[in-house]
Amino acid sequence: xxxxxxxxxxxxxxxxxxxxxxxxxxxxxxAPAEPVDVTAEQLPxxxxxxxxxxxxxxxxxxxxxxxxxxxxxxxxVGRCHDLxxxxxxxxxxxxxxxxxxAHDVHQPTLLDELTAQLDxxxxxxxxxxxxxxxxxxxxxxxxxxxxxxxxAGALTAAEMSHDGLPWDRNEHDRILTGLLGxxxxxxxxxxxxxxxxxxxxxHLAAASLNPDSPAELLRALNAAGVEVRTTRKWELAQIxxxxxxxxxxxxxxxxxxxxxGWAWLDEWVRPVAGEQGRFHPEYVVGGVVTGRWATSGGxxxxxxxxxxGAVVADPGWxxxxxxxxxxxxxxxxxxxxxxxxxxxxRGADLYQGLVDQGIVDTRAHAKVAMLGALYGATSGEAGRxxxxxxxxxxxxxxxxxxxxxxxxxxxxxxxxxxxxxPEPPLSWRDAxxxxxxxxxxxxxxxxxxxxxRDWGRFTRNFVVQGTAAEWxxxxxxxxxxxxxxxxxxxxxxxxxxxxxxxxxxxxxxxxFLHDEVVVHxxxxxxDDVATAVQEAAVGAGRLLFGTFPAEFPLDxxxxxxxxxxx
DNA sequence: AATGCACGCCAC
DNA sequence: AAACGTGGCGTGCATT
Numbered sequence: 001x002x003x004x005x006x007x008x009x010x011x012x013x014x015x016x017x018x019x020x021x022x023x024x025x026x027x028x029x030x031a032p033a034e035p036v037d038v039t040a041e042q043l044p045x046x047x048x049x050x051x052x053x054x055x056x057x058x059x060x061x062x063x064x065x066x067x068x069x070x071x072x073x074x075x076x077v078g079r080c081h082d083l084x085x086x087x088x089x090x091x092x093x094x095x096x097x098x099x100x101x102a103h104d105v106h107q108p109t110l111l112d113e114l115t116a117q118l119d120x121x122x123x124x125x126x127x128x129x130x131x132x133x134x135x136x137x138x139x140x141x142x143x144x145x146x147x148x149x150x151x152a153g154a155l156t157a158a159e160m161s162h163d164g165l166p167w168d169r170n171e172h173d174r175i176l177t178g179l180l181g182x183x184x185x186x187x188x189x190x191x192x193x194x195x196x197x198x199x200x201x202x203h204l205a206a207a208s209l210n211p212d213s214p215a216e217l218l219r220a221l222n223a224a225g226v227e228v229r230t231t232r233k234w235e236l237a238q239i240x241x242x243x244x245x246x247x248x249x250x251x252x253x254x255x256x257x258x259x260x261g262w263a264w265l266d267e268w269v270r271p272v273a274g275e276q277g278r279f280h281p282e283y284v285v286g287g288v289v290t291g292r293w294a295t296s297g298g299x300x301x302x303x304x305x306x307x308x309g310a311v312v313a314d315p316g317w318x319x320x321x322x323x324x325x326x327x328x329x330x331x332x333x334x335x336x337x338x339x340x341x342x343x344x345x346r347g348a349d350l351y352q353g354l355v356d357q358g359i360v361d362t363r364a365h366a367k368v369a370m371l372g373a374l375y376g377a378t379s380g381e382a383g384r385x386x387x388x389x390x391x392x393x394x395x396x397x398x399x400x401x402x403x404x405x406x407x408x409x410x411x412x413x414x415x416x417x418x419x420x421x422p423e424p425p426l427s428w429r430d431a432x433x434x435x436x437x438x439x440x441x442x443x444x445x446x447x448x449x450x451x452x453r454d455w456g457r458f459t460r461n462f463v464v465q466g467t468a469a470e471w472x473x474x475x476x477x478x479x480x481x482x483x484x485x486x487x488x489x490x491x492x493x494x495x496x497x498x499x500x501x502x503x504x505x506x507x508x509x510x511x512f513l514h515d516e517v518v519v520h521x522x523x524x525x526x527d528d529v530a531t532a533v534q535e536a537a538v539g540a541g542r543l544l545f546g547t548f549p550a551e552f553p554l555d556x557x558x559x560x561x562x563x564x565x566x
Numbered sequence: 567a568a569t570g571c572a573c574g575c576c577a578c
Numbered sequence: 579a580a581a582c583g584t585g586g587c588g589t590g591c592a593t594t
Contacts, residue, residue, distance in 0.1 A: 213590060214573060232574065234580075255575060258588050288584060292578090301586055302576040323578095375582035382582070461583040465578095514578045514584090 011081075012050060014060040015123035022120040023050075026059075026127075035120050044073035051077050059083065059127050061118040063154035064285070071162040078484070082151045083118070083126050085286055089146060090133045092420050139418055145543060146417035146470060150286060152477035156509055157283035157293065163503050164278025165311060165510045166319075166520055167269045171561075172310035176261060179306075180253055183262045190257065196250040203243035211250050259299060260307045268298035276314060278503075283512070290466040291419045291473075292514055301513065311511075311518075311562035318526040320507075321565045322533045322556040323516035324472070326350040329370050331468045334541070334550035335416045338396035348553045359392045360385060373397055374464050376404060376457035400460045407459025408452045415466035416544060424455050467544075471552065472515055474543045479536035483507045483519065486528055518562065526558045 287294025372382030435448030
């Protein structure tokens with residue numbers, strides 16, 4: 001078989017045959033070309049060749065299964081359409097779960113993993129079905145953008161997982177040792193924790209107390225006359241007792257040790273060279289109902305501020321850290337077309353803007369009120385302040401109030417680009433049904449009302465959190481393109497290379513968390529990267545909201561260590 | 567010994 | 579100060 005050559009190729013469907021990968025080239029205004037079989041060994045080279053000559057959109061069943069293999073072979077692509085993610089958005093109730101094929105009875109072969117076991121004819125047909133579904137949708141343009149952004153996210157996620165977050169293992173050890181004392185033998189408490197435990201036992205007169213056991217701790221506290229119902233830190237913090245201070249300190253440090261201690265470092269940070277390592281979380285694109293990413297492995301969704309000092313750029317490199325300021329309220333103003341709230345958001349600090357418009361008296365109140373509106377607060381300070389927003393910004397708050405009412409009725413809601421919220425579970429409908437029966441008990445009625453309010457808060461937040469996730473996807477996709485233009489698509493020699501860190505030779509994304517990105521870049525390009533991050537944010541705002549005057553300011557920092565931020 | 571759940575805390 | 583959305587995950591403890 002000679003090299004594939006199609007002047008007008010725009011899309012290549014990658015699927016699996018009986019013992020081969022199958023490439024089907026779809027050219028503009030032409031029937032699908034004859035499928036081309038390639039072996040697993042040939043595939044990366046063939047993909048690289050087509051990518052270099054045609055920059056096609058790769059259409060494949062599951063980026064999370066296909067792309068890591070290509071990345072391992074040193075091959076990167078510009079764009080793709082992920083059929084699994086596309087199906088999940090277009091048909092949420094019938095979407096396949098990720099990695100479904102992994103549960104097949106037979107052992108997956110390398111080719112299975114490369115192509116996720118979707119027959120080429122079926123893959124082409126599914127692709128056509130998805131295109132048709134988009135065209136028939138009420139807002140095809142928005143949906144097309146969402147699918148493109150989701151797939152770009154899938155590429156970015158795989159690349160970030162592959163490249164890893166730069167991690168200084170010695171610095172992490174210094175942080176731990178400074179707070180906990182030297183690394184103890186396995187199964188032993190570090191010295192500082194042991195000392196705190198001794199103090200706690202002394203003050204509670206409980207000689208054998210294990211402070212790690214909530215049940216024992218609660219009993220010991222009550223026996224010592226401390227009237228708490230739980231051992232949560234906020235409840236303990238209100239108590240005046242000599243045991244409280246060491247106990248709170250113990251909880252903080254015990255958490256650090258168990259979540260991001262030496263065991264975590266051993267398990268999750270892969271050594272690269274010298275002190276340098278890489279943390280390789282797995283991002284799960286679309287893993288959250290709202291469209292946010294989830295992660296699995298190493299707790300990447302919750303890297304505590306305490307250990308961020310261990311995130312350190314390689315020598316001669318920098319981290320460009322950027323986060324979108326008050327993203328969700330800004331997204332709400334834009335999707336609602338609320339000019340007055342957008343005006344309050346004109347400056348760098350939206351919350352101060354609310355104060356300046358006379359809605360609330362302090363920035364802290366503005367934040368509490370706004371988050372209360374987004375989350376559906378009903379009590380406390382947030383519940384008291386939120387009505388002011390209803391009066392001041394009826395359009396913006398109307399969007400979340402309407403979403404809440406729809407959820408309370410058991411209806412689905414949609415994000416700006418068209419991601420649909422899930423249906424309430426059957427148990428929810430059952431509860432409503434039972435509560436409306438004539439012989440319904442008071443408990444049943446109360447419980448059903450509770451469930452109604454809960455689901456309303458979910459759909460309320462869904463529209464904003466989901467649209468913010470869409471903005472972030474577009475931001476990242478735009479940024480990825482700009483970084484590639486700055487030289488981020490080449491890689492070091494690879495695993496077989498003689499020395500030096502393995503990874504992209506130019507600026508590349510290394511971390512993403514809802515409204516924040518980190519780029520690892522050669523020092524001399526850091527300013528260009530900072531500019532690219534800003535331009536990408538402007539681009540994302542335009543993509544989603546066109547000419548509506550919404551601003552999405554960023555906090556951007558060029559640093560050696562993640563701890564220098566915030 | 568393996569599994570599932572509740573708790574509690576971290577992140578945005 | 580606590581209740582007000584989305585998650586991951588380690589630990590203790592009960593169940594199987």
